[in-house]
Amino acid sequence: MSSASATLESPATSGPKPRTRSRRPRRSRGVWLGIVGVLIVLVGAETLSRTGIVNPDFLPPVTEMYATLFQMLGEGWFWESLWLTLRGWAVGLGAAMVLGVLAGFVIGSIPFLRAFTNSTIEFLRPIPSVALIPLVVLLWGTQPQSAFVLVVYAAFWQVLVQVLYGVADVDPVARDTARSYQFGPLRIARSVIYPTALPYIMTAFRLAAAVALILEITAELVIGVPGLGREIGIAQSSAAVPETYALVIVVGLIGVAVNLMARFAEKKMLWWHPSMRSEHS
Amino acid sequence: MTVTTYAKKTFFLLGLPLILLTLWWVASAGSTNPFWPSLQTILQAFPETWTMERLASDMVPSLARLGIGFSLAVVGGIVGGTAIGLSPTLRALSEPVLEFFRAVPPPVLVPIIALFAGYTGWLGKIVTIALGCLWPILLNTVEGVRGLEPTLTDTAKSYRLSWWRRLLFVVLPGSSPRIFTGARQALSIGVILMVISELFGANRGLGASIVQFQRSFAIPQMWTGIILLGLIGVLLAAIFKVVETRMLAWYMGQRQIERGE
Numbered sequence: 001m002s003s004a005s006a007t008l009e010s011p012a013t014s015g016p017k018p019r020t021r022s023r024r025p026r027r028s029r030g031v032w033l034g035i036v037g038v039l040i041v042l043v044g045a046e047t048l049s050r051t052g053i054v055n056p057d058f059l060p061p062v063t064e065m066y067a068t069l070f071q072m073l074g075e076g077w078f079w080e081s082l083w084l085t086l087r088g089w090a091v092g093l094g095a096a097m098v099l100g101v102l103a104g105f106v107i108g109s110i111p112f113l114r115a116f117t118n119s120t121i122e123f124l125r126p127i128p129s130v131a132l133i134p135l136v137v138l139l140w141g142t143q144p145q146s147a148f149v150l151v152v153y154a155a156f157w158q159v160l161v162q163v164l165y166g167v168a169d170v171d172p173v174a175r176d177t178a179r180s181y182q183f184g185p186l187r188i189a190r191s192v193i194y195p196t197a198l199p200y201i202m203t204a205f206r207l208a209a210a211v212a213l214i215l216e217i218t219a220e221l222v223i224g225v226p227g228l229g230r231e232i233g234i235a236q237s238s239a240a241v242p243e244t245y246a247l248v249i250v251v252g253l254i255g256v257a258v259n260l261m262a263r264f265a266e267k268k269m270l271w272w273h274p275s276m277r278s279e280h281s
Numbered sequence: 282m283t284v285t286t287y288a289k290k291t292f293f294l295l296g297l298p299l300i301l302l303t304l305w306w307v308a309s310a311g312s313t314n315p316f317w318p319s320l321q322t323i324l325q326a327f328p329e330t331w332t333m334e335r336l337a338s339d340m341v342p343s344l345a346r347l348g349i350g351f352s353l354a355v356v357g358g359i360v361g362g363t364a365i366g367l368s369p370t371l372r373a374l375s376e377p378v379l380e381f382f383r384a385v386p387p388p389v390l391v392p393i394i395a396l397f398a399g400y401t402g403w404l405g406k407i408v409t410i411a412l413g414c415l416w417p418i419l420l421n422t423v424e425g426v427r428g429l430e431p432t433l434t435d436t437a438k439s440y441r442l443s444w445w446r447r448l449l450f451v452v453l454p455g456s457s458p459r460i461f462t463g464a465r466q467a468l469s470i471g472v473i474l475m476v477i478s479e480l481f482g483a484n485r486g487l488g489a490s491i492v493q494f495q496r497s498f499a500i501p502q503m504w505t506g507i508i509l510l511g512l513i514g515v516l517l518a519a520i521f522k523v524v525e526t527r528m529l530a531w532y533m534g535q536r537q538i539e540r541g542e
Contacts, residue, residue, distance in 0.1 A: 120301065210384075214386040221392070
């Protein structure tokens with residue numbers, strides 16, 4: 001970022017530096033409490049199952065779930081399913097991001113297009129992508145294309161709408177200031193619009209990443225597209241209860257990893273942004 | 282003047298949809314591809330397929346389950362989220378656990394819940410919807426409560442507002458924008474789960490009947506089902522928006538002033 005953007009952004013009210021000393025012990029306490037919380041849940045679930053308060057046929061002991069999970073780690077089908085799920089997720093998410101950002105920038109920066117497409121976008125966006133399941137089943141059956149279409153449809157709207165908000169959110173005062181300083185359109189785009197829209201794009205990425213994973217797993221589970229979701233369905237219908245839970249845990253951990261990655265990317269890209277800087281308070 | 286404004290508004294509202302519908306109509310007119318019947322065929326099939334009885338037997342139960350599940354999630358999410366948001370210890374304790382549950386894609390709840398309750402009755406479906414909708418509302422409530430202006434809460438304290446009053450007049454209104462954000466995310470997840478929960482287990486309901494059409498190759502009927510689901514999604518989003526604008530009018534006005542518009 002050039003000095004221009006620094007003058008246009010409101011200065012951070014508090015530098016993070018003086019706080020680090022007081023923050024550190026609190027943070028580590030938070031981490032410890034978090035670990036305690038996880039342990040409480042794990043031990044609680046184990047107890048419920050071992051004592052038979054909850055029928056162990058439905059909720060096997062947590063230790064058994066993890067034993068099954070580690071056993072699965074040594075099996076080829078697990079890694080193949082994992083790869084297929086991750087690939088489907090990444091490809092769909094990538095396509096939705098590219099399409100969404102491009103469409104968002106074009107539509108957002110042309111007022112006529114924005115007004116003209118508004119009603120259509122508002123109409124298409126809430127259409128649940130699962131409504132398309134019967135159609136993609138007819139067209140591609142259990143091929144990965146089925147999942148791809150659902151993922152892209154669901155994630156695209158998340159991205160498009162965020163980018164539209166981002167382009168519209170440009171502070172009029174900042175833009176007028178830049179204009180009165182005789183910034184050219186390119187420089188305005190770089191130092192005013194881009195910094196405003198970027199947080200929205202990163203939010204879009206975070207939302208779309210989660211939605212894409214949901215739809216990828218859904219397609220695998222419901223349609224039978226190869227991947228972890230399908231394995232969950234198979235495990236459940238063959239009454240392999242610990243396997244079902246083990247796979248759900250894996251899928252949950254993937255979800256956590258996706259969220260962490262998206263947040264990490266956000267921090268990396270937006271370290272300069274006030275919303276990130278004030279997060280320390 | 283007003284006439285031109287209205288004409289303009291109508292143009293922007295209906296222009297593109299009309300163009301798209303016309304394109305669909307024309308492009309699909311002589312369609313011989315069985316998967317893509319002409320729009321005319323689909324529209325003709327619509328009233329025949331979705332008769333009053335069918336709507337009553339399929340759509341009403343679906344929407345009722347969605348409504349019950351979503352309401353349970355709203356109540357649970359706000360209560361739990363406020364408690365967690367107000368107590369730093371509770372928050373630290375529950376954060377990683379909540380992160381995990383939020384990250385589990387909600388549709389995989391279906392096989393798990395099917396283990397417990399089977400999947401033929403209402404209960405399993407409602408639980409699926411409620412659990413799927415819970416996390417976004419809960420986590421956004423936590424964020425909203427946590428993000429309250431400290432001056433505001435301190436002022437309320439120094440005026441000796443009782444705990445209940447602080448909760449009702451400071452904490453909940455202050456976090457309501459975030460709560461609505463969560464509820465909006467939850468609503469779309471709820472609609473997805475409403476459909477998915479009906480794909481499992483032989484049952485009545487919108488999702489079930491659409492799959493039935495697809496399996497019996499009743500393609501125009503299947504298309505009407507897709508369109509109906511789309512319309513429901515749009516309608517629910519519109520209702521949500523009306524409620525949100527009414528309840529958050531103060532907030533939107535405030536934002537507008539802050540932005541100097």
